[in-house]
Amino acid sequence: MDVRANFSMSFNLDKCIGCHTCSVSCKNIWTTRQGAEYMWWNNVETKPGTGYPVTWEDQERYRGGWEVNSSGALRLKLLKGPGKIRTLANIFFQPNLPTIDDYYEPFTFDYQNLFNAPAGDDQPVARPKSLITGEFMEKISLGPNWDDDMGGSPLYATNDPNMRNLSASQKECLTKFHKLFYFYVPRICNHCLNPGCVASCPSGALYKRGEDGIVLLDQDICRAWRFCVSACPYKKPYYNWANGKSEKCIFCYPRVETAQANACAHSCVGRIRTVGILLYDAERIEATAKLPDDRIVEGMRDIILDPKDPKVIEAARNAGMEDNWIKAAQNSPAYNLFKKWRISLPNHPEFRTLPMNFYIPPLSPILHQAKADRGGTFDPEADDFFNEIDKMRIPLKYLANLFAAGNEALVLESLRKQMAVRMYWRQKRFGDVGEGAVRSAMSQCGLSVQDAEDIYRINSIATYEERFVIPVTHRESKTISDPRNMYEKRGTVGFGTKKREFVGREW
């Protein structure tokens, strides 16, 4: 067992109000430089929709992430064929890169004209100006959340890659204005266990820190090949056109090293985010990443270790983990949500990078579909919301395509648990659900009363310290990777190997 720690952020999608405070706070801190204007290390998308960059989830187009080839080996989709030769052959041209038109042409407005325009018959206007060319733009035709609050518009929703395999009536639920239901998906770098960005970089500029899992990009080493942009299926590394270096979300490491929450999480108005530590077994990364689509989420749950297991604690201590990290892992909201209660799920696990951020899928109204099934009637006394959860306005298949590699059972499990917790609290507060119905719902999905209390607390009234269980980093005792080996390790999994012989060495 090779125990390591990974930071993990969880998002409760029922609570996201799409306010973009997270995106703006991230941008104000990290991406205000020239060349970075179009970058949103944290972005918020309306779903169903095409996202940012446009249709980023379509790996037929972008070739991001990993695939298992015919001989059973894990290969970057980008590098079909023998890795190094193919890399060298393509180093100057990558057909799969998104262009600026797939993101958007960043712009500002000519605000000065509002104050300085000469007197005239018309109101002065602030025309849009390109932040790349400095020229006025005829019109703005794309933005980082262009389909904001237009999730159901046929124009955008029908091009959403997650619509695949949905029936005509399911699609109608997500695209017809009088029926539609939409929700928001905030996204940052997933600080994956098997990061495509790290494995693809010909220069070895990207690395994954063994001690906390944060994936970073060394700009002194970056040579602008932009393989990371192509290989990341989430499109979270960005190329800075002004300085010729790539950049990416750094999980606010200067903040989390001192136990402060990430800027996006700290500023989140809906308090939808929690941050914690996960302990995992690095020896099982490759085997997990090779699992078939329908088993990959379970594989990810298996690779996460129980931080209260004495054997895990001993192995963690032997690997040099401090006690405050082990204690943080034991109180981790990420562990409880993903592994213990099984209500959070990874975004597109089928990309096989083993993303370490997790989403609690949203509940949506059931009444509409249930009424349709019964010819327009619904008797709340007789009908049973709990067992109708698969008739939600958002089709299960859609959520499964987004968060479970198509495995609807995993989404159903999460939604039923969320519904059982709601029933428990409704009964506790108003007493109109019935003790029997609550008991039945809780036992059907394997929740105890304590679970219902704890799930409610972390998702609604938890304090700052409960939501952000972030231990102070002991940089003074951390082992490090040998940067001289980085090129050799390109294309392998489990980057950021801790080697005890490197402790305290200066490079």
Ligand code: SF4
């Ligand atoms: S999401 Fe994963 S693959 Fe993409 S940049 Fe982050 S660590 Fe790399």
Ligand code: SF4
């Ligand atoms: S700040 Fe929070 S609630 Fe607002 S968009 Fe971001 S994640 Fe959603």
